[in-house]
Amino acid sequence: KPVTEMTEAEANDQAKKLRVILDKWSNEYYTQDNPEVEDHEYDDKYNDLLELEAAFPAIITNDSITQRVGGQVLEGFTKISHEIPMLSMGDVFSRDELVEFDNRIQKNVGHQVDYNVELKIDGLAISLVYEDGKFVQGSTRGDGNIGEDITKNLATIDSVPKTLSRPISLEVRGECYMPKEAFATLNQQQVAAGKDSFANPRNAAAGSLRQLDTKVTKARKLDTFIYTLVDPESVNVTTQHQAIQFMEELGFHTNPTQAVCASLDEVWDYIEKYEGQRDDLAYGIDGIVLKVNDLELERQLGHTVKVPRWEIAYKFPPEEEATVVRDIEWTV
């Protein structure tokens, strides 16, 4: 039944059912690193729940998955509290929805803005803390406020610098991922050893990082792309584009494809370019991320309980569907 024809009681019943399913899938995905369903199936149900809650705000509960980051800390790991929460991200699936996002931003700030556009790397979020240029602490996002201490695991990854090019103290955030080749080799080894193979590189990376035995992590050939500078003001960095360049100079592994776009047409060109090159990249991506480039505007826009207002992910269609679309295009 369409949401527009529902009573509040019907919407509430439906929302409760969706939350049970989404909580189960979130637990399998974030906590067990072993999802039962594909991401687009999760996204469809998640968006159904968002639609119900938007139409009937009174049915929103504090523990609804739309109001919190999904992960939980695994037993055996020390807990790390994130002074500045590690949030999730809103997502859109069409050009029209991107236009809506852009309109919202323009309305809020009163003028057109530049976006820094980046690939959305299919891994898991990590935080790295440095004191006087030395790597001292690394953690997962967890539930956004409390993550797992995985300092020793992250220290086994070559691209995580142990000493920065300058003796400064800062926190950066980014993505830990498993390159496609390492993923294929790992799954061959798992099968040869009679073990279960991993569903996708994201879950393989998460499972490899959240290991009490750091030797396992070291053997898994993980890599990183760092994209968030937590306190840019302290180092006089004023745009997201500059932040990534600054972190590159400090010795972090950053993704080389970031681009500043002055209009949605430019953003769309970027999307089409990388959607076309997706299969040729050495790592998985599941979309692109638009971020307001001016960090002062980002600060002004702020965030909801779950997502920043200054960024949005455009998610690519699931790969099977993308193939079908391409096949149709070839035949006409």
Ligand code: NAD
């Ligand atoms: P998300 O993964 O969609 O987006 C936020 C994350 O994007 C950030 O935390 C960061 O780790 C990552 N990211 C990658 N590249 C980035 C970049 N350049 N800049 C900024 N961030 C970047 O959000 P989420 O809350 O972590 O997870 C929700 C998604 O997880 C859902 O959309 C769904 O696809 C998937 N999920 C799947 C299942 C399942 O059962 N298959 C269950 C739960 C969630």
